[in-house]
Amino acid sequence: VKVAALVSMKGGVGKTTIAVNMAYEASRTGRRTLLWDLDPQGAASFSLRIKPKVKGGARGLISRRRPVDRAVRGTDFDELDLLPADLSARHLDVVLDGYKRSTARLGRLLADVAGDYDLAVLDCPPGGGLTVEAAAEASDLLLVPTIPTPLATRALDQTHRLLGRARRPPAFVPVLSLVDRRKGLHRVAADDVRKAYPETLTTEVPDALTVERTAVERAPVAVFAPHSRAASMFAAIWDEVEPRL
Ligand SMILES: Nc1ncnc2c1ncn2[C@@H]1O[C@H](COP(=O)(O)OP(=O)(O)OP(=O)(O)O)[C@@H](O)[C@H]1O
Ligand SMILES: [Mg+2]
Numbered sequence: 474v475k476v477a478a479l480v481s482m483k484g485g486v487g488k489t490t491i492a493v494n495m496a497y498e499a500s501r502t503g504r505r506t507l508l509w510d511l512d513p514q515g516a517a518s519f520s521l522r523i524k525p526k527v528k529g530g531a532r533g534l535i536s537r538r539r540p541v542d543r544a545v546r547g548t549d550f551d552e553l554d555l556l557p558a559d560l561s562a563r564h565l566d567v568v569l570d571g572y573k574r575s576t577a578r579l580g581r582l583l584a585d586v587a588g589d590y591d592l593a594v595l596d597c598p599p600g601g602g603l604t605v606e607a608a609a610e611a612s613d614l615l616l617v618p619t620i621p622t623p624l625a626t627r628a629l630d631q632t633h634r635l636l637g638r639a640r641r642p643p644a645f646v647p648v649l650s651l652v653d654r655r656k657g658l659h660r661v662a663a664d665d666v667r668k669a670y671p672e673t674l675t676t677e678v679p680d681a682l683t684v685e686r687t688a689v690e691r692a693p694v695a696v697f698a699p700h701s702r703a704a705s706m707f708a709a710i711w712d713e714v715e716p717r718l
Contacts, residue, residue, distance in 0.1 A: 474507075474587040475718040477594050478612040478643075482632050484599035487618040487650035487678055489516040490687050491710065492596035495616075497693035498711035500553035504591040507545065509556040511579075511608060512598040513563035521548045522691045523555050530561030535568045535578060541585045549692075554590075566603040575603055576639075580611035592718075601635045609636040612643040613718050618650035618678070621662035626669045644717055645670075648710065649677040676709040 477495075479488035489512070496508040510517040515525030523546045529539055545554050569575045583593055595608045609615055617632055619625050629647055637645050647670045653659050667673050678684060683694060683703040690697040695704040 474583065474590045475592050475614075476583060476612045477592070477614045477616055477714060477718065478597055478605075478608045479595065479618065480597045480605055480609065480615050480632065480636060481599060481617055481619070482601055482628055482635075483620075486599075486620055487684075488599070489520065489596050490684060491616065491618055491648065491650065491678065491707075492594050493517055493520045493687060494684075494693050494695070494707040495711050495714065496592075496594040497550060497553060497695060498708050499592050499594070499715070500550055501695070502711070502715075503552065505552050505589065507554050507556060507586065507590045507593045509583075509593055509595045510558040511562060511565065511595055511604055512558055513560050513565075514598070515558045515560075515562075516688065517596040518555060518557040520688050520691055521553075521555055523548065523557050525557045525559045527557060527559050527561060530559070531563075531565050532561065532568050535565070535572075535582070537582065537585065541582050542589065545586070550696075562598075565598075569603045569607055576607045576610045579604075579607040583611055601632070606636065609643060610639050610641075614644040614646055614714065616674075616714065617645065617647045619647045619666055619673075620651045621649055621659045621666060623658065623662055625662050626665050629666065629670060645672065646714070646717065647673040649673065651680045652677045653680045674710060674713050676706060676713055678706065678710070679703075 518525040
């Protein structure tokens, strides 16, 4: 199974929105896909209409006392499953800290279901805690949504220093998010990001109402607005990410 994680130090940059839509696009191209919600806010679970409930909570899941696949839920879509998060996920950092090889733990859980999926997309909480470090260690690729603002490159440098130093460092791939091309500052900052990180995805996620509606419609954009620009944009994102996995 290939693993891609959505990570960023900052909150509210589009991690969950991209995770949901990219996972859906992958599933649509026939990849057996697992979206793993690691955020106690449960926004990815909510967006796919899955009740954010994990029997035994985060502690039970991470302990592997109950099999991981028992916690997995089917979605309305073929080939797309979800591993939900509930509020107990707020203790994930602490729970992981109780294990000797704490940052290897999420990888072990993924290994339990590796045969069932071609792709796992990890929707991380914001920040750089143990959960995010463990997600990075389990990943082949980190997708880092970045709003093009003056300090964007600096934040990327921080994230890169923190997460790019694993034994087997995952590919580090910024994706410009919530971009408003009418703003001069956004255009300048976007260029700065691309210069500093040439591996940044060519496709940008614009600040757009259609994209924002993912959380309102509780479905991927391609489902409620199949002919929109936003839908082809998310398809393009998956097209760019897949060969880098
Ligand atoms: N491209 C976009 N255009 C307009 N609104 C967006 C876009 N992407 C995300 N949003 C909105 O911005 C808010 C934050 O998005 P999202 O939840 O995807 O970010 P996040 O990085 O996962 O946040 P958190 O760090 O809290 O998990 C949500 O209300 C979402 O609907
Ligand atoms: Mg989120």
